[in-house]
Amino acid sequence: MVISFINMKGGVGKTTTVVELATILVKEHNKSVLIIDMDPQTNATFSLMGIEEWEKIKDNATIADVLGMNNGFSSRDKEYDINKAIVKNVCKINGLDLIPSHIELTFLDLDLSGQPGREIILENRLKKCLTDYDFILIDCPPNLTLAPQNALVVSDFIVVPVVPEFFPSIGLPLLVNRIEQLKKRLPNCVVEILGVVFTKVKRTTNNHTERMDSVRKTCEELGIETFQTVIPDTVRISEAATLNKPAFIVNPNSDGVTSYKSFANELILLLEEVEKE
Secondary structure: OEEEEOOOOOOOOHHHHHHHHHHHHHHHHOOOEEEEEOOOOOHHHHOOOOHHHHHHHOOOOOHHHHOOOOOOHHHHOOOOOHHHHOEOOHHHOOOEEEEOOOHHHHHHHHHOOOOOOHHHHHHHHHOOOHHHOOEEEEEOOOOOOHHHHHHHHHOOEEEEEEOOOHHHHHOHHHHHHHHHHHHHHOOOOOOEEEEEEEEEEOOOOHHHHHHHHHHHHHHHHHOOOEEEEEEEOOHHHHHHHOOOOOHHHHOOOOHHHHHHHHHHHHHHHHHHHHHHO
């Protein structure tokens, strides 16, 4: 199952959701999981490894190389083996693997502008390891440029993390529209939105409660599920990221981790229902 996490607005907890969900799927549900960091900001990468470890592989073993960028000689090889870019058991978590990102990804559209089939490079590369994992979770940047297009083409589903504030939520109809346009242009893209999950929620703020109601109404109109689990705004999550580790490892009993455990359970049940259909 390949799931992309995307929102047209940054700062909505995409990376945290990917990292915590992946860790919980591995540690509590005995799943094998691969995280692909498609965001040049590399937040998912540094949530799981330190700068020193990344420095050792940054020139020839990141998602930039997988997508064929020319920042390393290996990436010029059209048959680049995606397994070269996979960090096994990242952060010493058995069963959790990572394809790190690189700031070079910022220039992906420029580097591949004239290359035919540039939207399906990841799909072709991923065939070599697709069956090695129960879940592949892709952390996407807040746009629909070439990197997230590659992610969506290979994905079965999309999860949209939304902070219940004005700007993060108004982009939802735009995202839905753009995804539909992408699917028309690329017939092999059959991705569907699995649901919206509310993140960084301040339970004591009336504005957040009202905005969640508004987003739920919008989702209902668009035919999109909203997860019942709500992820609270908590410093325990960000504290863990500064240590290059998931909060599940650093603060296992925090409210945020408990909520992500509930989210993982809900996600698995929803996927089971979808598969039955």
